[in-house]
Amino acid sequence: MSGELESLEQVLQGHIPGQEIKEVWRILYGKEPGILDLPDVAVNAASQGQFELKGFILEAATEQLRRPRIVRVGLIQNKIQTATTEPVVEQIYALHKRIATMVEAASTCGVNIVCFQEAWTMPFAFCTREKLPWTEFAESAENGITTKFCQELARKYNMVIISPILERDESHGDVLWNTAVVISNTGAVLGKSRKNHIPRIGDFNESSYYMEGNTGHKVFQTAFGKIAVNICYGRHHPLNWFMYSMNGAEIIFNPSATVGELSESLWPIEARNAAIANHCFTCAINRVGTEHFENEFTSGDGKKAHHDFGHFYGSSYVSAPDGSRTPGLSRVNDGLLVVELDLNLCRQTSDKWNFKMTGRYEMYAEELARVTKADFQPDIVRE
Amino acid sequence: MSGELESLEQVLQGHIPGQEIKEVWRILYGKEPGILDLPDVAVNAASQGQFELKGFILEAATEQLRRPRIVRVGLIQNKIQTATTEPVVEQIYALHKRIATMVEAASTCGVNIVCFQEAWTMPFAFCTREKLPWTEFAESAENGITTKFCQELARKYNMVIISPILERDESHGDVLWNTAVVISNTGAVLGKSRKNHIPRIGDFNESSYYMEGNTGHKVFQTAFGKIAVNICYGRHHPLNWFMYSMNGAEIIFNPSATVGELSESLWPIEARNAAIANHCFTCAINRVGTEHFENEFTSGDGKKAHHDFGHFYGSSYVSAPDGSRTPGLSRVNDGLLVVELDLNLCRQTSDKWNFKMTGRYEMYAEELARVTKADFQPDIVRE
Numbered sequence: 001m002s003g004e005l006e007s008l009e010q011v012l013q014g015h016i017p018g019q020e021i022k023e024v025w026r027i028l029y030g031k032e033p034g035i036l037d038l039p040d041v042a043v044n045a046a047s048q049g050q051f052e053l054k055g056f057i058l059e060a061a062t063e064q065l066r067r068p069r070i071v072r073v074g075l076i077q078n079k080i081q082t083a084t085t086e087p088v089v090e091q092i093y094a095l096h097k098r099i100a101t102m103v104e105a106a107s108t109c110g111v112n113i114v115c116f117q118e119a120w121t122m123p124f125a126f127c128t129r130e131k132l133p134w135t136e137f138a139e140s141a142e143n144g145i146t147t148k149f150c151q152e153l154a155r156k157y158n159m160v161i162i163s164p165i166l167e168r169d170e171s172h173g174d175v176l177w178n179t180a181v182v183i184s185n186t187g188a189v190l191g192k193s194r195k196n197h198i199p200r201i202g203d204f205n206e207s208s209y210y211m212e213g214n215t216g217h218k219v220f221q222t223a224f225g226k227i228a229v230n231i232c233y234g235r236h237h238p239l240n241w242f243m244y245s246m247n248g249a250e251i252i253f254n255p256s257a258t259v260g261e262l263s264e265s266l267w268p269i270e271a272r273n274a275a276i277a278n279h280c281f282t283c284a285i286n287r288v289g290t291e292h293f294e295n296e297f298t299s300g301d302g303k304k305a306h307h308d309f310g311h312f313y314g315s316s317y318v319s320a321p322d323g324s325r326t327p328g329l330s331r332v333n334d335g336l337l338v339v340e341l342d343l344n345l346c347r348q349t350s351d352k353w354n355f356k357m358t359g360r361y362e363m364y365a366e367e368l369a370r371v372t373k374a375d376f377q378p379d380i381v382r383e
Numbered sequence: 384m385s386g387e388l389e390s391l392e393q394v395l396q397g398h399i400p401g402q403e404i405k406e407v408w409r410i411l412y413g414k415e416p417g418i419l420d421l422p423d424v425a426v427n428a429a430s431q432g433q434f435e436l437k438g439f440i441l442e443a444a445t446e447q448l449r450r451p452r453i454v455r456v457g458l459i460q461n462k463i464q465t466a467t468t469e470p471v472v473e474q475i476y477a478l479h480k481r482i483a484t485m486v487e488a489a490s491t492c493g494v495n496i497v498c499f500q501e502a503w504t505m506p507f508a509f510c511t512r513e514k515l516p517w518t519e520f521a522e523s524a525e526n527g528i529t530t531k532f533c534q535e536l537a538r539k540y541n542m543v544i545i546s547p548i549l550e551r552d553e554s555h556g557d558v559l560w561n562t563a564v565v566i567s568n569t570g571a572v573l574g575k576s577r578k579n580h581i582p583r584i585g586d587f588n589e590s591s592y593y594m595e596g597n598t599g600h601k602v603f604q605t606a607f608g609k610i611a612v613n614i615c616y617g618r619h620h621p622l623n624w625f626m627y628s629m630n631g632a633e634i635i636f637n638p639s640a641t642v643g644e645l646s647e648s649l650w651p652i653e654a655r656n657a658a659i660a661n662h663c664f665t666c667a668i669n670r671v672g673t674e675h676f677e678n679e680f681t682s683g684d685g686k687k688a689h690h691d692f693g694h695f696y697g698s699s700y701v702s703a704p705d706g707s708r709t710p711g712l713s714r715v716n717d718g719l720l721v722v723e724l725d726l727n728l729c730r731q732t733s734d735k736w737n738f739k740m741t742g743r744y745e746m747y748a749e750e751l752a753r754v755t756k757a758d759f760q761p762d763i764v765r766e
Contacts, residue, residue, distance in 0.1 A: 027391050
């Protein structure tokens with residue numbers, strides 16, 4: 001990992017002098033977020049636990065009729081904790097243990113809603129195309145050991161937990177799904193949201209394991225605001241973000257697993273564009289580190305067979321509806337990003353920019369319906 | 384203008400050392416574009432004419448069955464050339480003269496398709512809410528003096544010209560539109576594309592002058608590829624880019640007029656996201672400079688009446704479907720950006736990422752149709 005840049009923002013701040021960095025920051029990242037004071041107990045826990053801890057504030061204007069609706073979100077990115085050759089149960093428990101430590105730190109930071117990375121209980125082994133042992137990591141969304149583990153944390157810390165796992169659906173022929181389980185701060189399973197768009201790119205055709213989700217664009221009304229989960233590859237599909245937003249989401253989480261060469265220049269663009277286009281907050285979470293697999297595999301890129309498929313670059317961040325964003329977490333280390341949001345900023349930005357009022361959705365509903373027809377003819381003007 | 388940063392990229396390259404700037408560039412801007420050699424005659428013309436000239440190359444892989452489909456696009460950003468109090472005709476002719484110089488330089492750079500900024504024949508006076516003299520800048524798209532001027536240039540230089548003007552539509556009750564006229568390299572008017580989404584924000588309610596366009600999402604088959612024009616505020620609407628793309632656009636031009644405080648942090652995000660999401664090239668063009676108006680006006684922001692509404696920050700750039708982009712033109716000077724594209728990159732990227740294959744448009748057509756109903760109920764899960 002020694003060759004990896006640790007953080008883009010660190011480089012910018014380290015080299016660009018004071019009078020220019022402010023303008024550079026404004027153009028690149030919008031209005032600068034405030035710094036959130038974090039308690040010593042959390043800072044010490046991060047230092048002891050060897051994970052990065054950062055806190056920011058994204059503010060809204062004061063209104064007369066609504067109080068500020070302050071929510072603290074926690075984004076957790078982490079490496080796998082054991083070799084991928086260890087017994088499945090030990091791999092899972094090691095991750096549970098890691099997450100328990102980080103969620104405890106989040107609770108001391110006052111986090112209300114925490115979201116983990118995609119398929120967080122396992123290595124992202126779908127590149128291997130092997131079924132065993134990877135499908136053994138799948139669990140019931142309603143009563144698997146990971147959901148039970150999260151329910152305990154949720155109750156203990158009064159925290160909403162978004163737990164993206166590989167789901168085994170026994171009620172529908174024992175199939176697998178890529179699913180985020182949403183657990184209320186009461187400990188109840190509020191529901192689940194399945195990955196809507198499945199990649200066939202690079203090392204992956206994830207449809208070897210699970211198909212396109214069938215849970216639509218559900219939004220979860222929690223004690224801390226209306227939230228939705230757009231898993232990984234759904235990030236590339238503007239209509240996916242849009243439908244979560246039209247169902248009322250104020251914060252859309254995007255738990256992901258994506259590597260440098262493929263997607264890193266897309267990473268700062270897509271979730272942020274979604275926050276802007278939909279007048280909501282978006283939280284982009286990526287795993288971190290490089291995962292090695294015992295059996296080699298190929299990637300359809302003309303290169304030799306290999307044992308890993310690249311560096312997960314972390315860089316988790318939060319975007320606000322006004323186009324501003326926080327710096328990202330590290331590209332190489334585990335991390336917890338705590339961001340205090342005022343949800344009033346969603347409606348304030350909507351009232352300012354009016355994208356949903358000027359969106360002409362009836363026109364697009366008609367055009368989109370035409371596009372889906374097999375005999376659709378593009379509207380092309382020729383000389 | 385002395386307080387304005389001239390160029391974000393200049394600051395980055397000026398301060399960040401060699402070993403780090405490459406990684407910073409990759410993360411921020413994707414694969415670095417090649418530098419296009421420009422002829423001395425163009426360099427001299429730019430120097431004499433006091434406009435910036437930059438050239439880049441965005442490459443594609445070599446294929447067996449298709450030759451590279453190389454196109455050079457030219458993006459022109461410019462200040463108005465006279466005081467806004469000068470006679471209308473003189474303002475228009477001064478801009479014609481300026482553009483003639485810059486298009487001539489573009490022709491020596493081998494530009495095949497050139498696009499000017501939004502409402503390029505006039506100051507962007509819609510902030511004033513006055514009708515005269517501003518509506519006098521409106522012209523027929525088919526046979527106004529500006530279209531005739533562009534037809535001459537098109538024939539002379541064998542160049543496709545996209546000319547965004549304020550249109551007077553005599554055939555439909557003499558109404559106004561915000562319209563891009565597309566002129567073939569043969570000199571024929573190929574057609575027109577009207578602004579689909581009209582802002583009501585900040586200094587503007589542009590619907591005081593013209594309403595939402597009725598030309599849909601036409602794509603123009605030119606000798607140099609299939610192109611479309613998404614005017615200004617349509618940039619914020621992902622569905623707008625999407626429909627141009629579904630009609631076959633390989634390059635979508637976005638002639639704009641937008642100022643710093645309002646939108647600058649959105650500027651690098653939206654057109655680039657559109658290139659990524661739709662597997663096409665996008666060309667974002669913004670005017671430059673500050674325009675002063677004789678009569679003061681207010682902006683609904685609690686501030687005093689004033690005579691200008693801020694700094695147009697230029698920064699025109701081109702994005703490629705693979706997520707890479709060129710640096711932007713200056714934030715303060717007139718400029719011509721020449722970019723050589725290989726259109727084969729569109730299909731290559733589409734075949735790699737498959738967003739249109741994984742897009743599930745039938746699902747969205749249904750959902751969008753539901754959203755437009757007055758009795759639509761968001762899908763919200765409650766405990």
